[in-house]
Amino acid sequence: VYDKDADKSVTGFSSIKNYILENYYPDKVENLTGVPKDKILETGRAFEKAKAPAAYFDESILYNSNGTQNALSIIFLNALKGFTGYGKVKDSFHSSVITNVKSSARNATFNTFKNSIASKNSIKILMISGSNFIFNNSDQETLKKQVNSIPFIVSFSSFIDETSTYAHLIIPDHNDLEKLDFNFNETIGTSVVTVQQPIVDPFFKTTDTGDIIISLMKDLKTNSEFTYASVAEYIKSIAKKLYDNRNGALMSQNKFTEIEKGLRKIGWQADQYGSFDEFWDSLLEFGGWWDPFGGRDPYSPKINFKDKLPYPITRNDIMDKTTSQKKLYLNIFRKTLDYKGSMSLYPVLVEQFGHNRSVFYKLWAEINPETARRHFLSDRSHINIKTSKGKFHAVVIYNPSVTPGSLDVPFGLGHDVLGDKSGINPLMFSENIFDSVSGKPSFTETPAEIESYT
Amino acid sequence: MALYGMVIDLNKCNHCESCITACKVENNVQIVTKENADMGRVMQWMRLATTSYEGNYPDVRPVTMPALCLQCDDPPCTKVCPVRATYRRDEDGIVAQIYPQCIGCRYCMTNCPYNVKVFDWFKEEQPIEYKKCYNIDVSVRPKGVVEKCTFCIHRLQKAKVNAAAEHRKLNEDEFIPACAQVCPAHAITFGDFDDSSSTVSKVKNDFRRFTLQEELGTQPKVFYLSAKSK
Numbered sequence A: 001v002y003d004k005d006a007d008k009s010v011t012g013f014s015s016i017k018n019y020i021l022e023n024y025y026p027d028k029v030e031n032l033t034g035v036p037k038d039k040i041l042e043t044g045r046a047f048e049k050a051k052a053p054a055a056y057f058d059e060s061i062l063y064n065s066n067g068t069q070n071a072l073s074i075i076f077l078n079a080l081k082g083f084t085g086y087g088k089v090k091d092s093f094h095s096s097v098i099t100n101v102k103s104s105a106r107n108a109t110f111n112t113f114k115n116s117i118a119s120k121n122s123i124k125i126l127m128i129s130g131s132n133f134i135f136n137n138s139d140q141e142t143l144k145k146q147v148n149s150i151p152f153i154v155s156f157s158s159f160i161d162e163t164s165t166y167a168h169l170i171i172p173d174h175n176d177l178e179k180l181d182f183n184f185n186e187t188i189g190t191s192v193v194t195v196q197q198p199i200v201d202p203f204f205k206t207t208d209t210g211d212i213i214i215s216l217m218k219d220l221k222t223n224s225e226f227t228y229a230s231v232a233e234y235i236k237s238i239a240k241k242l243y244d245n246r247n248g249a250l251m252s253q254n255k256f257t258e259i260e261k262g263l264r265k266i267g268w269q270a271d272q273y274g275s276f277d278e279f280w281d282s283l284l285e286f287g288g289w290w291d292p293f294g295g296r297d298p299y300s301p302k303i304n305f306k307d308k309l310p311y312p313i314t315r316n317d318i319m320d321k322t323t324s325q326k327k328l329y330l331n332i333f334r335k336t337l338d339y340k341g342s343m344s345l346y347p348v349l350v351e352q353f354g355h356n357r358s359v360f361y362k363l364w365a366e367i368n369p370e371t372a373r374r375h376f377l378s379d380r381s382h383i384n385i386k387t388s389k390g391k392f393h394a395v396v397i398y399n400p401s402v403t404p405g406s407l408d409v410p411f412g413l414g415h416d417v418l419g420d421k422s423g424i425n426p427l428m429f430s431e432n433i434f435d436s437v438s439g440k441p442s443f444t445e446t447p448a449e450i451e452s453y454t
Numbered sequence B: 001m002a003l004y005g006m007v008i009d010l011n012k013c014n015h016c017e018s019c020i021t022a023c024k025v026e027n028n029v030q031i032v033t034k035e036n037a038d039m040g041r042v043m044q045w046m047r048l049a050t051t052s053y054e055g056n057y058p059d060v061r062p063v064t065m066p067a068l069c070l071q072c073d074d075p076p077c078t079k080v081c082p083v084r085a086t087y088r089r090d091e092d093g094i095v096a097q098i099y100p101q102c103i104g105c106r107y108c109m110t111n112c113p114y115n116v117k118v119f120d121w122f123k124e125e126q127p128i129e130y131k132k133c134y135n136i137d138v139s140v141r142p143k144g145v146v147e148k149c150t151f152c153i154h155r156l157q158k159a160k161v162n163a164a165a166e167h168r169k170l171n172e173d174e175f176i177p178a179c180a181q182v183c184p185a186h187a188i189t190f191g192d193f194d195d196s197s198s199t200v201s202k203v204k205n206d207f208r209r210f211t212l213q214e215e216l217g218t219q220p221k222v223f224y225l226s227a228k229s230k
Helices: A013-023 A026-033 A037-049 A067-080 A093-097 A103-107 A110-118 A140-148 A209-220 A231-245 A258-265 A276-286 A369-374 B018-026 B034-038 B076-080 B107-111 B128-132 B153-165 B178-182 B199-204
Strands: A125-128 A152-155 A181-185 A192-196 A288-290 A328-334 A364-367 A382-387 A390-398 A406-411 A446-452 B004-009 B047-054 B061-067 B086-088 B095-097 B188-192 B222-225
Touching: A026 A037, A093 A231, A110 A140, A181 A231, A209 A231, A231 A276, A276 A288, A364 A369, A369 A390, B004 B199, B018 B178, B076 B086, B076 B107, B178 B188, B188 B199
Parallel strands: A125 A152, A328 A406, A364 A390, B004 B222
Antiparallel strands: A181 A192, A192 A288, A328 A446, A364 A406, A382 A390, A382 A446, B004 B188, B047 B061, B086 B095
């Protein structure tokens, strides 16, 4: 069931429709995913009947050899309903602030970088900020060799991590609790700006990476339109634009009454601040700003699937994995607050990386109780997980929400550069399987076996 | 007289664990070594507990809740303390701990049906970053004593002193524990149950209200709200 205008926004619509109907009918998808077909049909119908449905995905689905295809399939699902759940923000605030981003930078993926370092001498200087790509990859040895051949590496990491150890110069950035930053989001059709504000003064002599770049621009005398003296000044200038626009509201302001909404629509203001300084203080206090009253244009992106159908790489050993009685697969997951995989480096958070008061500082494997019983494993027992790259120790934790046949292990432990290794980085034992488009490592496709722990 | 209590809306809680971090930092709760963690000695005054799982695969939801001292109005822990190091304060209902008085017998831990008290086994060297975070309003406990959530009682003392200096009554929003203050989902409401006009008293009357092991008659002052799980 799809929108009658779906073929207008999607080039190659009929071929992809036929492809899905032929290859991914409910019975087969039930086999592949373990989700009952009735549930799939029920969800599909609910999506179809909804007035303005929107399907979202998060980063986790990208860590797969079909990662980009996974994302495309969600986008295609939205296209079936003409993206009615989305909207394009009128007079986009984001585009008025962020300008001149080169298209080459926009389209760059980790693959672009990997290809660059693979061809020797193509990178003269590497500046690393907000990334620990050696730790975050399965093929770590190759990356280490390639990075080692780069003549000059500057790292802005707040910590000594697996990647920054290869740097010739480390200029540590403030950590997230010490730093002022703005984040923009317009994907839900509404402008949202969230403020990350420093809650403590920097503990050490660290510098905001943005300030380093600004001073570098000054030293190099680049002819840039960016004339701000510091990141803080730049961020305040964005806040000034928000204030001058007089649109939207602070995040935690009370809900507006219908009368207030009506007054706003005809140009009245019902703000709780009288000056920019007051607005700035309130913005920091409430943590963000959004524009629930902003107008939205219909969103109908043109998608071209012609000649590049989202054709998944079908691996026979992965097919039907959920119904298999014997085969097990590693499924590396990230904790909610730890997409960067660095949580266990923070002293205050290190114990929060544990599992429900019984397993700390070591790796655990969440297993569906039925799968565990099939392998004679009791809750909290110790096992070795063996892959083609070796074996590692983990504590079994029963979790009925885990896919049968899956060994769910957390990502983020096993940082060993400071000499105190807690837990294991499961990516070191994960097969070198990557998404061919993005270059991201697969977190889900490594066959594994269980051995007794001695 | 006041009767401080808390209501945690589990339908709003997104399990971000901000409350747990805030509690740890606010109260100088020590970080233990790997060896001690292996022996179950991790110290958290507040933790995220997975109590059960609802439904059948694949429609399974873990039922999790922030677990802390429930500040019982009829606390079983105080009754067994041989030296009265833990007691219920008459003026505000908070179950307090007197650390210098505690002899470390751990009877109170045994008698707590909610498993929310922790024991200071060792004094361990803390990371330098953590030491710099120490809250000077909270004493660092010696080894060999039992610790638990105090509803950030030091904040109450401070607020009371400020109010007294200004010859006025304590306002509702002047005293709030660190966990409730940082909750980004506003899932934790804190206040005086004795004041019927307070926000917490109103929230407490929600039909989704339940508390833990009500049948024991401990009369907890921490309530949970959940449309599904009880």
